[in-house]
Amino acid sequence: MAAPCRKIINQFVKRSLKCFEPRVIPCRWSNTVRNHTVEKHRHSPLSSTRELVNQQDSPSDVMVPREFRFVHPDFLPYPVWNRRDRVREKLEREDMLKRRAVIDIPEFYVGSIMAVTLADKNAPGKQNRFVGICIDRAGHGLYHYFVLRNAIDGQGVEIKYDMYNPLLLKIEVLKLEKRLDPQLYYLRDAPLEYSTFRLDMEPVSVLKGAQVPLNAIKVKMNPRPWCRRWERHNLKGVLPLDDYITEKMKKQKQHPQIEKPWEKHDLMLKARTSIDDREVDQIMTEVYKRKEKIQKEKFQKRGQEGKREVKKAQEVKK
Amino acid sequence: MAAFCIRSMLLRNLTCQNLISADPTLTSRVLVCHQQVRGRRRTCKPPSWFSKRRVSIKQDITPENAKFIKDVIIETYKKPESPLKDGPWSRGTWTPRTQRTGVLAIKLGMLPQWTKDGKKFITTLLQVLDNHVINYTPPDEFAKSMGWKPYWGSKYGSVVVGALSCEPHLFSKSYNNLFAKAGVPPKRKLTRFLVTPDAAIQPGTPLNVMHFRIGDYVDCSAKTIGHGFQGVMKRWGMKGGPATHGCTKAHRRMGSMGGGRDKAGVWKGKRMPGHMGMDWRIVKGLKIWRIDTKYNVLYVTGYSVPGPTHGYVRVYDTVLKHKREHLIENGNPPPMPTFYPEDGKEPIPEEYLDDELFNFNNESISYATEK
Amino acid sequence: MLGKLFPIPKMNKIAQAGVLVFRGPNACVSAFPIQSFSTSPCLNQIIKLSRMKVVDNSMLGRKAELASKPARVIHIYNKKGVGYLGDKVLVAIMGEKKRAYIVGLRQNQKENVPRFDSNNIVLVEDNGTPTGTRIRVPIPSCLRNREGDFTKILSIATKFV
Numbered sequence: 001m002a003a004p005c006r007k008i009i010n011q012f013v014k015r016s017l018k019c020f021e022p023r024v025i026p027c028r029w030s031n032t033v034r035n036h037t038v039e040k041h042r043h044s045p046l047s048s049t050r051e052l053v054n055q056q057d058s059p060s061d062v063m064v065p066r067e068f069r070f071v072h073p074d075f076l077p078y079p080v081w082n083r084r085d086r087v088r089e090k091l092e093r094e095d096m097l098k099r100r101a102v103i104d105i106p107e108f109y110v111g112s113i114m115a116v117t118l119a120d121k122n123a124p125g126k127q128n129r130f131v132g133i134c135i136d137r138a139g140h141g142l143y144h145y146f147v148l149r150n151a152i153d154g155q156g157v158e159i160k161y162d163m164y165n166p167l168l169l170k171i172e173v174l175k176l177e178k179r180l181d182p183q184l185y186y187l188r189d190a191p192l193e194y195s196t197f198r199l200d201m202e203p204v205s206v207l208k209g210a211q212v213p214l215n216a217i218k219v220k221m222n223p224r225p226w227c228r229r230w231e232r233h234n235l236k237g238v239l240p241l242d243d244y245i246t247e248k249m250k251k252q253k254q255h256p257q258i259e260k261p262w263e264k265h266d267l268m269l270k271a272r273t274s275i276d277d278r279e280v281d282q283i284m285t286e287v288y289k290r291k292e293k294i295q296k297e298k299f300q301k302r303g304q305e306g307k308r309e310v311k312k313a314q315e316v317k318k
Numbered sequence: 319m320a321a322f323c324i325r326s327m328l329l330r331n332l333t334c335q336n337l338i339s340a341d342p343t344l345t346s347r348v349l350v351c352h353q354q355v356r357g358r359r360r361t362c363k364p365p366s367w368f369s370k371r372r373v374s375i376k377q378d379i380t381p382e383n384a385k386f387i388k389d390v391i392i393e394t395y396k397k398p399e400s401p402l403k404d405g406p407w408s409r410g411t412w413t414p415r416t417q418r419t420g421v422l423a424i425k426l427g428m429l430p431q432w433t434k435d436g437k438k439f440i441t442t443l444l445q446v447l448d449n450h451v452i453n454y455t456p457p458d459e460f461a462k463s464m465g466w467k468p469y470w471g472s473k474y475g476s477v478v479v480g481a482l483s484c485e486p487h488l489f490s491k492s493y494n495n496l497f498a499k500a501g502v503p504p505k506r507k508l509t510r511f512l513v514t515p516d517a518a519i520q521p522g523t524p525l526n527v528m529h530f531r532i533g534d535y536v537d538c539s540a541k542t543i544g545h546g547f548q549g550v551m552k553r554w555g556m557k558g559g560p561a562t563h564g565c566t567k568a569h570r571r572m573g574s575m576g577g578g579r580d581k582a583g584v585w586k587g588k589r590m591p592g593h594m595g596m597d598w599r600i601v602k603g604l605k606i607w608r609i610d611t612k613y614n615v616l617y618v619t620g621y622s623v624p625g626p627t628h629g630y631v632r633v634y635d636t637v638l639k640h641k642r643e644h645l646i647e648n649g650n651p652p653p654m655p656t657f658y659p660e661d662g663k664e665p666i667p668e669e670y671l672d673d674e675l676f677n678f679n680n681e682s683i684s685y686a687t688e689k
Numbered sequence: 690m691l692g693k694l695f696p697i698p699k700m701n702k703i704a705q706a707g708v709l710v711f712r713g714p715n716a717c718v719s720a721f722p723i724q725s726f727s728t729s730p731c732l733n734q735i736i737k738l739s740r741m742k743v744v745d746n747s748m749l750g751r752k753a754e755l756a757s758k759p760a761r762v763i764h765i766y767n768k769k770g771v772g773y774l775g776d777k778v779l780v781a782i783m784g785e786k787k788r789a790y791i792v793g794l795r796q797n798q799k800e801n802v803p804r805f806d807s808n809n810i811v812l813v814e815d816n817g818t819p820t821g822t823r824i825r826v827p828i829p830s831c832l833r834n835r836e837g838d839f840t841k842i843l844s845i846a847t848k849f850v
Contacts, residue, residue, distance in 0.1 A: 031541035031596065033424060033482070033506075033628045038447075045392050046483040046503045047448040048524050049614050083627050087613050088426040088443050095429075098678035118801060119436065119684050122833030123849070126685040130850055142430050145800065155744075155793075155826040156806030157850050165800065166676045166683045167436040188806060438800070 039086065064288045069280055071107045073137070074144035074163060075287050079275050092141040093287065099164050101294045105171055110134050111179030111215055113197055114148060116161055117170040127169055130159055131199050135184035139163075149187060151196040156188065175204045177215045180236035189226040190219045190238075232258060371493045391485050395503050410516030412651035414642065417474070418517045419655065420634025421446045421525045422481040422509050425540070428621050431607060432676040436683050441607055441617040444538070444631055449525040450502045452478040454518050465510075474512040477519055480505025481630070509632055517655040527614045528657035530606055530633075532670045535641040536618065537602045539632045540625040544596030554589040599624040603638045609670040733796035735772030735808060737762055741780060744792065744809040745821030745845070753783050760789070760810060774802070775832050775839065780810065787812050787820070790842055792828050803829050803850045811842050819845055 033041075042051045069076070075096065077089045108114055112134050120128040132148030135158070139145045144163040149156065161168065187195045206213075218239045221230065231241045232253055242250070252258060263269060379387070410416070423444035431441050457475045460466055465476075478496075483503040486494050497504050500521040513519075530536060550556045550572040559568040576584045601622050608617035616633070623631060635652065636642060645651055659666070671677055735741075740759040743750030753760060763786070764779035765772045772778050776791050793809035805826075812820040817838035827848040832839065 031544070031629050032626050033630070035628060037506075038424065038628055041447060041482045041506070044448075044483065046395055046485070048450070048483070049446075049448050049526065051613070083427060085426045085627060087445060087615065088429065091443070091610065091613065091615065092429055095678045102679070103682055119682065119686075120830055121685050123830060128830050128849070152827045152848060152850065153825060155809075157827060158804045159802070159850070160798070160800050160804075162430075162438065162800045164432075164678075165436065165438065166432050166678075166680075167801065169682050169684060 035081075035084070042087075062285055062289060064281070064284050068288060069284050072284070072287060074139070074141065075283055076140060076275055076280065077283075078140040079273055081272075089141070093283070095142060096164060097287070097290050097294070099166075100291070101298075103168065103171070105163065106173045107212075108134060108137075108146075108171075108173045108176065109178045109212065110137060110182060110184060111177045112173055113175040113177070113201065114146075115170075115172040115174055115201075116148065116159075116168060117172075118161075119167045119169055129199075131174065131197055131201055132157075132159070133184065133187070133195060133197060135187060149184075149195050150199075151192040152199070154192060156192060156195060172203065174201050176206050176212055178212055179215055179217075184237070185228070186219065186221065186226075186230050186233075186235055186238060189228075189230065190221050194219050371489055373488065373490050387487065388485070391487070391503070395483075407518060407520045409654055410518070412645075412654050413516070414646050415514065416517055416654070417512060417514045418529075418635055418652065419451070419477040419479060419511045419513050419519055419525070420536075420632055421449050421527075421529055422479050422507060423447075423616065423631045423633050424481075425623055425625055425627055425629050425631050426615065427627050429617070431617065433674050434676050434683065436676075439619070440621045441619060442604075442621060442623045444616045444618060444623070444633060446525065446527050446529075446614045446616070446633075447481055448483050449479055449481050450483075450500060450505070451519045451521050451523045451525065452480045452497060452500045452502070452505065452508060453521050454478075454513075456518070457515055470512065473514060475515055475518060477511045477513050478508055479511060479525065480508045482506035507630055509630075511632070511634060513655075519655045523656060525656055527609050527611060527616055528659075528666065529653070530609070530616065530635075531652060532606055532609060532672050533644070534606050534652065535603050535636040535638065536606060536616075536633050537600055537636050537638075538604060538618070538623045539598060539600040540623065540629055542595045542597050542599050542624040543626050543629075545594040547592065548594040549591045550589065553591065553594045556589070603636050603641045605672075607672045607675050610668070611666050611670070612668045733794070733808075735762060735765065735776075735778070735791060735794070736770065737764070739772075739808065741778075741789070741791075741810045742807045743782070743789075743812060744824055744826045745811045745819060746823045746825060747812050747819075747821035749782060749785070749787070749820060750812060756783070758783060760787070760812075774798075774829060775835055778810065780812075782812070788815065789813060790839065792824070792832065792842070793826065802831055803827075813838065813842070817841060821845065823847060 041047055044050065075093060077084060077092075113131070114134055115129060115131045117127055117129045120126065130148060130150070132150035135147050135149045137144070137146040142164050145160055146163060147158055147160045149158045151157070217237065219237055220239045221241060221244065223244055229249075230238065231245050231249060235241075245253075423446045426443040426445050428440050428442050430438050432438055453476075455463065455476045457472045460474065460476050461470075461472055463476075480497070480502070482505055484506050486504050489504050494504050496508075502522060545552070549570050551558045551570050556572050558570045559565050559573075561569060572590070575588060576582060601620075601624065604618045604620060604623070606616055606618055609615070610617075618633075625631060653661075676683070739762045741762060743753060743760055750760075760780040760782040762772065762778045763781050766777040766779070772791050774791060774794055778789055778791060780787050780789050789810040789812045791809070792811050793803075793805035793807070795805060795808050798804045809826060811824060814820060819842055822845060824842070824846045827850040828843070828846045830849045833843060833849065835843070
């Protein structure tokens, strides 16, 4: 009686064991679709919401100037691979281009002197203007921001602006310049004359097509204490700091864990924190084409308006 | 002994039947577990009733044959056997108690947006990719199925929704049979929504972003990011022990576990080390700010939608009463049971924006004219 | 003696005069020699005993600055215990208790809100009128919509940023 039963049970056990075959389910990513799989499904002929490849987006023979990517660093997406998505980046870029069609965002760099006009409910003229030197610009896509610094009445003031904030009415570049460092936060610990600019400063005109001038000024810092350990930052735009720091600090600075000499050879770090050159080219081509199109439309509009005005003037004359 | 043997055999038989059965009502319960259960909540082992979905592809096919198979698959699903052969189902009318089906979206990440007052806020982007209704089970039938919970009563039927179409030769026969009724290619992911019978949908109906409207509120449920087995400091944010002062082997441990007297012993639910993340979480009452119909993308308030980028998210009408009020007051019910493109008289615009949201095409916000 | 212990080769003008400028978040004038440790509290928050710079032209503020005895916060009139822009505080200055409003902060601010190089206050009397008659530094424009006693401070301000 028991023997056949056992046989059947064994069969079932075997069968049920089959579905418990050891499978590797990556725990952290099993609730996720891989990036390439999502892309496959977006273009799959089986998909009902199939995304057609746009002819305009495909790379063509348009030559994008090499400087274009340095003029528009805000168009580069966030480089962490597992947070990237093509469609999101595309929608983001579209929003940015729309905004750029409305407001003129000029070329500027860290070290340029700028003026920003901001809509302000409480101000008497309903707008507020601030002039200062750009000490930092960062953020990817719509998150892009820049920081202006000025000393007004002997008081250092810094304001951070979101570049795509709709409250910005006007962005002007009063003096187009570059500095030796990617960030100028050390001006906080330098004498105020290095960051003092007149609020009624007049714009300095730059020849079109000329190279952006580099201001190789070396700032003399105040004695310590500082807001950061500047001796560890390898600043280029600062006079030697050896007089201000102790022997112990000099030694500490050369410690390998602080100096991190291996970082410049770390290819993986570079891959993690930057975007592939080919992809940058693709993005910049797309942006370049769109910008040209927008400019053409603007010129056409202006031309039409000009014609209308001419017509009006003629009618008035008649 | 014999009786026990036979009984266990019968039980095994039952499970085995489920295993082989192609009944979608039984297999669809693979997907969602809303209830939090004590003990092991996550496991790498599939449950006993889970039929193997994936089949290994034979490698000895020539490229020409592989291409031929692909073409045949595309041809078959291009003109599928009409799912409307038994006529379109009658559509119910929306009442405050109606619970419609949801969609299975994919999280794309976050973007900042601005209101018309110039206030910045974060939105999460959810893409609705290739969603179809796979099956509908009416309440009385659903109450007999395995996944039914007694506290649901006989109010709810179930709708199975699938996302991301795949080629059928990648899957097993029993899995492919689930999609026979709907006449759509097999889906990579399935999920189930509880619906009231007036929101019943015919299998084979496509779902897209237009299922929701601007200004409506939705709930999002998804699996959070998995962190594996974690200690008490990372999992619960406890303080750990001191770094020095004679501290031995207690730098990252929790302190005491229980007190004395009537509070003695370790209480149930004590926060301890264990598996962190990879758990179902629901975020309720998120407003839809913006809809992109070209890419099928929803812009939803906040950055708290659970899960990583490209994670699956179940999006459905909110259950919060105070966020459903505007539907009743304005007499503006959502499309029932879903949006049908043939109903709309006007062509669908590429983008819908909330009234309070700043449109990037507009001029900058200026207060100068307000005087 | 102290100069030998902490040798500083180049000093700025005030340092040569025998008084040194503290360049922490609570910038003020101190009679102590330069210190090698940082005096900046974490997050630059305004808490009790934070040192503030009086930016109006009141005699009391000027006296405190010359005597290098900065105003110290001894109470913050909100529930958090941390002072933010526009908050009212109680300060100890030259042995007196005075009320004051915070009009500039060193900590990082939101976008479009200015961040200053020092923590600034404006002294007010108990009835709410400002002690001084003029504010020497610019004031954040976002404070302009404040009501009540703050309007009196706005009326003596010279510049807004």
